Amino acid sequence: MCTLEKRGRLFLLTLTGDGEHRLNPTLLDTIRSAITQIRSDPSSSQSVLITTSHGKFFSNGYDLALAETHPPLRAVMSAKLRSLVADLISLPMPTIAAVTGHAAAAGFLLAMSHDYVLMRRDRGFLYMSELDIGLVLPAWFVAMIRAKVGSPAARRDVALAAEKITADRGLEMGIVDSSYGSAAETVVAAVKLGEEIVRRGADGHVYGRMRETLLREVLYTIGSDETASSGVRNSGSKL
Ligand SMILES: CCCCCCCCCCCCC/C=C/C(=O)SCCNC(=O)CCNC(=O)[C@H](O)C(C)(C)COP(=O)(O)OP(=O)(O)OC[C@H]1O[C@@H](n2cnc3c(N)ncnc32)[C@H](O)[C@@H]1OP(=O)(O)O
Numbered sequence: 001m002c003t004l005e006k007r008g009r010l011f012l013l014t015l016t017g018d019g020e021h022r023l024n025p026t027l028l029d030t031i032r033s034a035i036t037q038i039r040s041d042p043s044s045s046q047s048v049l050i051t052t053s054h055g056k057f058f059s060n061g062y063d064l065a066l067a068e069t070h071p072p073l074r075a076v077m078s079a080k081l082r083s084l085v086a087d088l089i090s091l092p093m094p095t096i097a098a099v100t101g102h103a104a105a106a107g108f109l110l111a112m113s114h115d116y117v118l119m120r121r122d123r124g125f126l127y128m129s130e131l132d133i134g135l136v137l138p139a140w141f142v143a144m145i146r147a148k149v150g151s152p153a154a155r156r157d158v159a160l161a162a163e164k165i166t167a168d169r170g171l172e173m174g175i176v177d178s179s180y181g182s183a184a185e186t187v188v189a190a191v192k193l194g195e196e197i198v199r200r201g202a203d204g205h206v207y208g209r210m211r212e213t214l215l216r217e218v219l220y221t222i223g224s225d226e227t228a229s230s231g232v233r234n235s236g237s238k239l
Contacts, residue, residue, distance in 0.1 A: 001015075001016055001017065001026075001027065001030050002014060002015050002016060002027070002030050002031055002034055003016055004034040004037060004038070006041075007191065008195070008198075009043055009046055009047045009048070009195075009198045010047065010048050010049075010050060010191060010194045010195065010198065011038045011041075011047055011048070011049045011050065011093075012050050012052070012191075013031070013034050013035075013038075013049060013050070013051045013052070014051075014052050014053060014054060015027070015031075015051075015052070015053035015054065015058070015059060016053075016054050017054060017055065018054065018055035018056070019055065019057070020056075020057045020059070020060035021053055021055075021057050021058065021059040021060065021107065022059070022060055022061065022062065022063035022064075022065075022066075023059055023061060023062050023063065023077060023080075023081055023106045023107065023110070024062075024063035024066050024073075024077060025073060025076050025077060025080055028077065028080035028081060028084055029080065031084055032080065032083060032084050032087060035049075035084070035087045035088070035091065036087075038091070038093075039087075039091065039092070044092055044093060044204060045092045045093065045203055045204030045205050046093075046198065046201070046204060047093045047198065047204065048093055048094045048095070048096060048194035048195075048197050048198055049088075049091060049093055049094070049095045049096070049114075050095075050096045050097075050098055050187075050190045050191065050194055051095065051096070051097050051098070051110075051114060052097070052098035052099075052100055052186075052187055052190065053100060053101055055101060056101045056102065056123070056124075057101040057102045057103075057104075057107070058097070058099045058100065058101045058102060058103040058107055058110075058111060058124070059103055059104070059106070059107025059110055059111075060102060060104045060105075060107055061104045061105030061106040061107045061108075061129065062077050062081075062105065062106045063077065064133075078138070081106055081109075081110075082140065082222045082223075084110075084113075085109070085110070085113045085140075085144075085218075085222060086219060086222055086223075088113045088114065089113070089211055089212055089215050089218065089219055090208050090211075090212050091204075091208055091211075092204035092205045092207065092208040093204040093207065093208070094115050094116070094194075094197050094204075094207060095113075095114040095115050095116070096114055096115065096116040096117075096118060096190045096193060096194055097110075097111040097112075097113075097114035097116070097117045097118070098118050098119075098186045098187045098189075098190035099111050099117060099118065099119040099120070099124060099126070099167075099176075099186070100119075100120050100124065100183035100186050100187065101120075101123065101124045101183070102124050102125050102127065103124070103125070103126050103127070104125070104127045104128075104129050105127070105128060105129050105130060105135075106141075108126050108127060108128055109141055109144055111126065112144055112145075112148045112175070113144065115211070116177050116190075116193060117170070117175060117176050117177055118176070118177055118178050118179075118180065118186050118189050118190050118193070119167035119170060119176045119178075119179050119180070119186060120167060120179070120180055120181070120182055120183050120185070120186045121166065121167040121168055121179040121180060121181060122181060122182060123183075124166070124167065125164040125165055125166060126158075126164075126165040126170055126175060126176075127162065127163070127164045127165065128141075128145070128158050128159055128162055129162055130159075130162070131159070131160065131161075131162040132162045137159055139221050140218065140221040140222045142159065142221075143217050143218045143220075143221035143222075144215075144218050145158055145159055146217070147214075147215055147217065147218050148175065149173060149174065149175055150173075150174045151173070151174070154173040154174065154175070157173070158173075158175075167179035167180075
């Protein structure tokens with residue numbers, strides 16, 4: 001599940017517990033209602049969102065096991081994640097992902113859906129695992145990779161080599177903004193960055209509108225991606 005804490009003008013959204021924080025309908029709904037709560041706060045346009053997690057995982061992606069046992073939930077999970085990411089793109093405040101554990105596939109995408117990515121250096125991978133598990137990346141995932149990963153070689157390594165990317169490798173690739181020695185240091189740094197950003201006093205509504213324009217292609221692809229809830233190759237995936 002997740003908790004939402006207000007620290008001054010920062011909102012700290014934490015994926016709680018020692019599990020893999022698999023993005024199933026329940027967790028996605030919980031995160032989305034936290035975002036709704038943040039958006040309705042009177043101070044929202046003068047705040048910053050920090051998203052982090054407990055345990056070894058930031059998020060290990062969609063709940064594959066649930067998708068296997070309840071195939072109709074594939075489309076539900078896909079639709080809920082797309083709504084969550086669209087919410088994050090339009091949120092009237094800067095967003096920071098404090099990645100303190102593995103972020104795989106949809107979990108990696110969730111981290112990339114934030115404006116800043118801070119990550120612990122000693123543990124944790126950013127890992128688009130789809131190639132390794134026989135799933136085709138949805139077009140909207142690719143749109144986010146294009147928007148957030150600058151070089152063709154880095155995009156190839158993310159999507160077509162399914163590289164397990166450490167924080168320092170993510171720094172080289174331009175995916176990670178800064179890396180830290182531990183989970184605690186990563187969160188402290190995210191709070192410090194959030195406070196610096198809040199002090200700038202920018203209007204969050206202006207910020208959100210500009211982010212929507214910057215990520216217009218992602219928003220368009222989210223809305224039109226008919227492959228979003230399939231993804232499995234004709235030969236069947238190795239799920
Ligand atoms: C179709 C079903 C989906 C339904 C959804 C709706 C429909 C959508 C259709 C489209 C689908 C396409 C998009 C799909 C998205 C998804 O999300 S699908 C789900 C995908 N999820 C996964 O595939 C899970 C991937 N995760 C993993 O493979 C592993 O969990 C992991 C991330 C690789 C972690 O493995 P684990 O063994 O647990 O790792 P550790 O034990 O922590 O570490 C392993 C070794 O690596 C060392 N290490 C860890 N971090 C670091 C570091 N930063 N630097 C250096 N070394 C590190 C660690 O010490 C370990 O080393 P040893 O101790 O020596 O083993």
